[in-house]
Amino acid sequence: MNVADLFHHPPLALLASAGDAERLPFQMLAVFGCAKLLAEAAQRLRMPGVVGGLAAGILIGPSMFGWVQYDGLLHAMAELGVMFLLFQVGLEVRATELVRVGKVALLAAVLGVALPFAAGWAIMTAAGHPQIESIFMGAAMVATSVGITAQVLASKGVLSHRTAQVILAAAVIDDVLGLLVLAVVSSMARAGGLDWAGLATSTLVSVVFIAAVVKYGSRTAGLVVPRLTRSLRVDEAEFAVAVTFLFVMALLAAYSGVAAIIGAFLAGMALAETASAHLHTLVRGAGELMVPFFLASIGLQLDVSVFQSGSTVLLGLVILAAAVASKWIGCGLGAAALGWKDASRVGAGMVPRGEVGMVVAQVGLKAGAITQPVYGVAVFMAVMTTILAPPVLSFLYRDVPASEAPQARLELG
Amino acid sequence: MNVADLFHHPPLALLASAGDAERLPFQMLAVFGCAKLLAEAAQRLRMPGVVGGLAAGILIGPSMFGWVQYDGLLHAMAELGVMFLLFQVGLEVRATELVRVGKVALLAAVLGVALPFAAGWAIMTAAGHPQIESIFMGAAMVATSVGITAQVLASKGVLSHRTAQVILAAAVIDDVLGLLVLAVVSSMARAGGLDWAGLATSTLVSVVFIAAVVKYGSRTAGLVVPRLTRSLRVDEAEFAVAVTFLFVMALLAAYSGVAAIIGAFLAGMALAETASAHLHTLVRGAGELMVPFFLASIGLQLDVSVFQSGSTVLLGLVILAAAVASKWIGCGLGAAALGWKDASRVGAGMVPRGEVGMVVAQVGLKAGAITQPVYGVAVFMAVMTTILAPPVLSFLYRDVPASEAPQARLELG
Numbered sequence: 001m002n003v004a005d006l007f008h009h010p011p012l013a014l015l016a017s018a019g020d021a022e023r024l025p026f027q028m029l030a031v032f033g034c035a036k037l038l039a040e041a042a043q044r045l046r047m048p049g050v051v052g053g054l055a056a057g058i059l060i061g062p063s064m065f066g067w068v069q070y071d072g073l074l075h076a077m078a079e080l081g082v083m084f085l086l087f088q089v090g091l092e093v094r095a096t097e098l099v100r101v102g103k104v105a106l107l108a109a110v111l112g113v114a115l116p117f118a119a120g121w122a123i124m125t126a127a128g129h130p131q132i133e134s135i136f137m138g139a140a141m142v143a144t145s146v147g148i149t150a151q152v153l154a155s156k157g158v159l160s161h162r163t164a165q166v167i168l169a170a171a172v173i174d175d176v177l178g179l180l181v182l183a184v185v186s187s188m189a190r191a192g193g194l195d196w197a198g199l200a201t202s203t204l205v206s207v208v209f210i211a212a213v214v215k216y217g218s219r220t221a222g223l224v225v226p227r228l229t230r231s232l233r234v235d236e237a238e239f240a241v242a243v244t245f246l247f248v249m250a251l252l253a254a255y256s257g258v259a260a261i262i263g264a265f266l267a268g269m270a271l272a273e274t275a276s277a278h279l280h281t282l283v284r285g286a287g288e289l290m291v292p293f294f295l296a297s298i299g300l301q302l303d304v305s306v307f308q309s310g311s312t313v314l315l316g317l318v319i320l321a322a323a324v325a326s327k328w329i330g331c332g333l334g335a336a337a338l339g340w341k342d343a344s345r346v347g348a349g350m351v352p353r354g355e356v357g358m359v360v361a362q363v364g365l366k367a368g369a370i371t372q373p374v375y376g377v378a379v380f381m382a383v384m385t386t387i388l389a390p391p392v393l394s395f396l397y398r399d400v401p402a403s404e405a406p407q408a409r410l411e412l413g
Numbered sequence: 414m415n416v417a418d419l420f421h422h423p424p425l426a427l428l429a430s431a432g433d434a435e436r437l438p439f440q441m442l443a444v445f446g447c448a449k450l451l452a453e454a455a456q457r458l459r460m461p462g463v464v465g466g467l468a469a470g471i472l473i474g475p476s477m478f479g480w481v482q483y484d485g486l487l488h489a490m491a492e493l494g495v496m497f498l499l500f501q502v503g504l505e506v507r508a509t510e511l512v513r514v515g516k517v518a519l520l521a522a523v524l525g526v527a528l529p530f531a532a533g534w535a536i537m538t539a540a541g542h543p544q545i546e547s548i549f550m551g552a553a554m555v556a557t558s559v560g561i562t563a564q565v566l567a568s569k570g571v572l573s574h575r576t577a578q579v580i581l582a583a584a585v586i587d588d589v590l591g592l593l594v595l596a597v598v599s600s601m602a603r604a605g606g607l608d609w610a611g612l613a614t615s616t617l618v619s620v621v622f623i624a625a626v627v628k629y630g631s632r633t634a635g636l637v638v639p640r641l642t643r644s645l646r647v648d649e650a651e652f653a654v655a656v657t658f659l660f661v662m663a664l665l666a667a668y669s670g671v672a673a674i675i676g677a678f679l680a681g682m683a684l685a686e687t688a689s690a691h692l693h694t695l696v697r698g699a700g701e702l703m704v705p706f707f708l709a710s711i712g713l714q715l716d717v718s719v720f721q722s723g724s725t726v727l728l729g730l731v732i733l734a735a736a737v738a739s740k741w742i743g744c745g746l747g748a749a750a751l752g753w754k755d756a757s758r759v760g761a762g763m764v765p766r767g768e769v770g771m772v773v774a775q776v777g778l779k780a781g782a783i784t785q786p787v788y789g790v791a792v793f794m795a796v797m798t799t800i801l802a803p804p805v806l807s808f809l810y811r812d813v814p815a816s817e818a819p820q821a822r823l824e825l826g
Contacts, residue, residue, distance in 0.1 A: 022667040024492050025676075029660035036653040043646040052647075076486045079437050155648060233456040234465075235568060239701050240449040247442035254435040263438075281691070285698025288652050 030060050030068050031077075035292035048152050048390040053292050055387075057299020070300040074293060081294030082147045082355070083264040084287040087246050089150040089168070090268020091275050091283065092159045095214045098169040098269070101162060105169035108334030112170065112350050113177045115330030116141040119322040124374075127315060132189060133374055136364035139185045140378040141323045143178030145354025146171035147261065147294060148386050152393045153349070157402030163342045166335055167349040172262055174350070176206050179257050182360055189367035202257040209256040210266065213249070217270030221245075226274055239282045242271055259356070298354055302383045306376025316377045323381045324388065327351045345396045352389045357382030443473050443481050444490075448705035461565050461803040466705050468800075470712020483713040487706060494707030495560045495768070496677040497700040500659050502563040502581070503681020504688050504696065505572045508627045511582045511682070514575060518582035521747030525583065525763050526590045528743030529554040532735040537787075540728060545602060546787055549777035552598045553791040554736045556591030558767025559584035560674065560707060561799050565806045566762070570815030576755045579748055580762040585675055587763070589619050592670050595773055602780035615670040622669040623679065626662070630683030634658075639687050652695045655684055672769070711767055715796040719789025729790045736794045737801065740764045758809050765802045770795030 038052030038059070060067045068074070098105075117138040124134035146168065153164045180203060187194045225245070229238045246267045253263025271279075307313050332340075332347030361378035364370040370378070451465030451472070473480045481487070511518075530551040537547035559581065566577045593616060600607045638658070642651045659680045666676025684692075720726050745753075745760030774791035777783040783791070 021673060022664060024489055025496075025660050025663035025667055025673050028493070029657070029664055032660060033657045036647060036657060039653075040645055040647040049647055073486055073489045076437055080441070083438075232453055234449060234453040234462055236697075236701050239698070240452075243702065244442065244446045244449060247438050247445060250438035251435060251442055254438055260434060260438050278694070281694045282698030282701060284649075285652070285695030286702040288649050288695060289656060289699040289702075 027068060027074065031056070031074065031296045032289075032292050034060050035296050039292075048394045049155065050148055050151050050295055050390050051387065053295025054148075054299050054383075054390075056292075057296035058302055059299070060296070061300035061302065063299075063302050063304045068300065070297060074297060074300065077290060077293035078297030078355070079260065079294075081287075081290035081292070081297075082261050083246065083250055084283065084290050085147050085151060085294060086261045086265040087268040088283055088287050089154055089159065090265040090270075091272050091280060092154065093165070093168060093269050094272055095218050095269050097160075097165050098172075099214060101166045101169050104335050104337055105166050106173055106334075108166060108331040108346055108350070109170040109173035109177060111334040112144070112327055112331035112347075113142050113174060113181065115326040116323060117181065119326040120319065123315075123318055123322055129374070132369045133364075133371070135185050135188065136360070136370050137319065137374065137378060139181050140357045140360040140364070141319075141326070141353065141381065142174075142181050143353065143356035143360065144171050144174045144327070144350045145352050145356045145382075145386065146174075146350075148298075148352045148354060148389060149349040149393060151291070151295075152390045153397070156394070156397055156400070158397055158400050160403050161397075161400055163335075163338065163345040163349070166338070166342075166346050168265070170331065170334075170346070170350060172210060172265070175258050175262050175356075176203070176210070178356060178360075179203070179206060182363065183257075185360075185369075186363055186367065189364065189369040205256045206258045209252060210258070210262070213266040213270060217266060218273055221270040222274050225271060236282065238276060238279045242267075242275070242279055242283065243286075245271065298383055298386050301358060301379055303376065303379070306373055306380075309373075312373045312377065315374075316380045319377055319381050320384050323353065323385050324351055327385075345393075348389060348392050348396055351392075352386040353382040354386045355382070357385075440481060440487065444469070444487065444709045445702075445705050447473050448709050452705075461807045462568065463561055463564050463708055463803050464800065466708025467561075467712050467796075467803075469705075470709035471715055472712070473709070474713035474715065476712075476715050476717045481713065483710060487710060487713065490703060490706035491710030491768070492673065492707075494700075494703035494705070494710075495674050496659065496663055497696065497703050498560050498564055498707060499674045499678040500681040501696055501700050502567055502572065503678040503683075504685050504693060505567065506578070506581060506682050507685055508631050508682050510573075510578050511585075512627060514579045514582050517748050517750055518579050519586055519747075521579060521744040521759055521763070522583040522586035522590060524747040525557065525740055525744035525760075526555050526587060526594065528739040529736060530594065532739040533732065536728075536731055536735055542787065545782045546777075546784070548598055548601065549773070549783050550732065550787065550791060552594050553770045553773040553777070554732075554739070554766065554794065555587075555594050556766065556769035556773065557584050557587045557740070557763045558765050558769045558795075558799065559763075561711075561765045561767060561802060562762040562806060564704070564708075565803045566810070569807070569810055569813070571810055571813050573816050574810075574813055576748075576751065576758040576762070579751070579755075579759050581678070583744065583747075583759065583763060585623060585678070588671050588675050588769075589616070589623070591769060591773075592616075592619060595776065596670075598773075598782075599776055599780065602777065602782040618669045619671045622665060623671070623675070626679040626683060630679060631686055634683040635687050638684060649695065651689060651692045655680075655688070655692055655696070656699075658684065711796055711799050714771060714792055716789065716792070719786055719793075722786075725786045725790065728787075729793045732790055732794050733797050736766065736798050737764055740798075758806075761802060761805050761809055764805075765799040766795040767799045768795070770798075 034056035035053040038056045039049035042052035043049050058064060120138035120141040121134045124137045149167060153159050158164055183199050225241055229241050234240055246264055249263035249267035250260040254260045327350050328347035331350040332343040335343040335346040358379055361375050365375045447469035448466040451469045452462035455465035456462050533551035533554040534547045537550045562580060566572050571577055596612050638654055642654050647653055659677055662676035662680035663673035667673045740763050741760035744763040745756040748756040748759040771792055774788050778788045
């Protein structure tokens with residue numbers, strides 16, 4: 001099953017081993033250039049462009065050509081990329097719209113956490129894995145990574161469709177639930193008692209943080225930011241204020257226990273009503289540079305060499321199928337009030353696990369709770385759910401008109 | 414002299430030691446936020462904004478608060494920042510204008526390399542340092558880092574002034590000369606014979622590369638890029654093509670022995686005549702995000718703790734004075750044909766040594782050719798020449814009207 005060896009030493013791989021001065025431009029070119037080239041190819045095949053970015057990571061990563069290692073720099077660029085992606089999405093979304101769909105989103109998030117956890121745990125237990133390993137696989141299947149879905153919906157211009165609002169709101173709630181699940185299973189792996197007080201505190205902090213930003217963020221930002229921007233003399237003052245605010249919110253989110261990208265999303269949302277068209281375009285420029293690194297990073301983390309035995313391959317496929325079905329059905333049932341067509345869109349939008357699932361698997365691996373093959377299966381599940389979603393979403397939204405194509409709006413100012 | 418210890422443990426320093434999830438947003442916020450805050454302060458004090466970015470690096474770096482370490486990530490972000498900076502500058506410059514000032518620029522570059530080398534060597538020899546150390550200090554004083562000057566001239570809207578053209582052309586030639594000097598002194602440090610054939614080849618390759626891009630770049634890009642952009646379906650195709658081209662040229666430049674940023678500058682110049690206003694704004698967005706990291710990186714590399722003895726302090730100040738005077742006078746004499754006022758502008762614009770001087774010092778340190786205190790002096794010289802230049806340039810260009818403020822042009826499209 002290990003195709004990596006076949007590709008590992010092409011002439012171009014020599015470039016990657018070149019001196020210090022060449023390494024950075026080479027990495028940038030390999031990731032950015034391949035992501036854009038394959039995005040073009042994907043669009044010509046009538047698939048969303050993100051598929052190309054994801055495929056680029058697999059192509060240049062350890063699974064195929066091995067030109068690029070997923071190192072600290074690419075990890076940081078990927079994180080910045082997904083922060084800017086969610087910030088851009090936030091700029092297109094109003095907090096009031098998210099609050100309106102709150103109940104449906106809450107139900108979708110809860111069922112979309114419960115079913116995947118149960119499915120992962122049951123399959124692993126049935127396959128004879130230890131209890132703690134089964135629990136960790138369940139936990140890795142819980143958390144949704146909303147970045148890819150957001151990118152697909154934004155590029156189709158359907159971010160203001162009610163299903164997009166439900167997906168975004170559910171993703172925020174899902175992140176809080178994922179934090180809880182990870183805290184519980186981590187303490188189980190450490191074999192110590194669960195710190196209930198600490199857990200309650202961090203839940204409260206994260207919920208209060210999110211609720212405060214959703215409720216008061218736009219109003220406060222609307223009062224402060226334009227006045228601040230006007231009073232500044234620095235070049236591109238609005239961009240300087242917005243990006244500083246983005247990093248402040250990402251940091252606060254990380255401190256309160258939720259993902260930095262949730263902070264980035266909330267920051268964008270708080271600025272949505274005051275941001276100028278010029279700010280949109282500048283942020284888009286930064287995003288266009290960084291987002292390909294996020295997309296490619298997903299594929300770069302896939303390593304097919306873990307699939308050495310038939311039973312691991314089988315486990316990987318069963319877990320993948322369960323991860324897709326349980327999330328789709330769980331979130332879909334939660335959003336059933338929208339009718340089956342929209343419920344199905346919400347379910348499909350929540351399927352990608354991306355980097356969030358991988359973080360859980362890494363915690364389990366470091367704690368010795370899961371073995372290397374099971375870690376590989378979890379990463380495979382996280383990557384493949386992310387790759388499968390864009391074409392499915394593109395199909396499910398084929399008859400939704402682009403109500404307000406963000407790109408067109410930006411260019412017209 | 415070591416002020417670092419006084420500041421190293423403020424409450425905020427605790428933030429930097431936080432968990433993995435917080436580290437990236439913290440680093441980003443510390444660098445970007447401080448750079449913008451101090452840029453605002455600098456502009457209110459009627460100094461160029463870049464001074465604030467440089468000061469931010471000193472403030473948050475090892476010399477003062479120690480909140481941020483200059484690690485691999487910040488180094489890469491800084492390199493990307495200066496690549497985008499030079500790419501943006503290139504977009505404002507036509508190759509024909511550079512060729513027109515070629516002779517003056519060549520003379521300025523040659524004298525601006527010879528005098529600093531001689532001055533550095535003479536001072537170190539007079540101070541009783543070993544021959545190889547004296548030669549390395551001379552070499553570290555040779556190479557100009559044009560990024561800061563370019564940023565100051567761009568923000569003043571005087572990039573089309575003839576002195577700006579001379580500075581940019583001279584900086585490109587200076588980079589080739591610096592490559593030669595570094596190759597020669599490196600081989601001396603290795604105590605092996607000089608590889609004359611290799612040196613001749615790499616010189617020829619770099620000169621041919623630069624000449625080919627300057628002569629045929631715009632014409633070729635003018636034919637290929639618009640057609641390619643129109644035929645692509647990927648989002649923001651022009652940006653995708655331009656940034657891929659930027660990384661290709663940076664990589665080719667690095668392979669041919671010159672700095673990646675020279676490649677970035679040539680890439681921008683090749684696209685100058687075909688780039689749309691929308692591309693300018695997108696590139697500006699990416700640059701606005703990355704450039705503060707370049708500015709701060711200069712100050713982050715300063716570590717005042719090397720100045721433990723009075724003799725090192727004295728050496729540092731003498732070397733700094735010589736570095737400023739020799740470059741200013743050398744380049745000024747070379748550009749004497751422009752009249753003393755413009756010659757003085759060219760000389761001042763070439764004073765910053767920035768990251769290029771530091772690279773030479775690092776090579777010397779690794780090869781064991783220079784001691785730690787002398788390395789510290791070289792870094793101090795590189796940082797301080799860079800910090801001193803912007804206010805001086807701002808003063809020298811005070812009566813040059815912004816012929817074509819790039820910013821205004823961009824916004825009006």
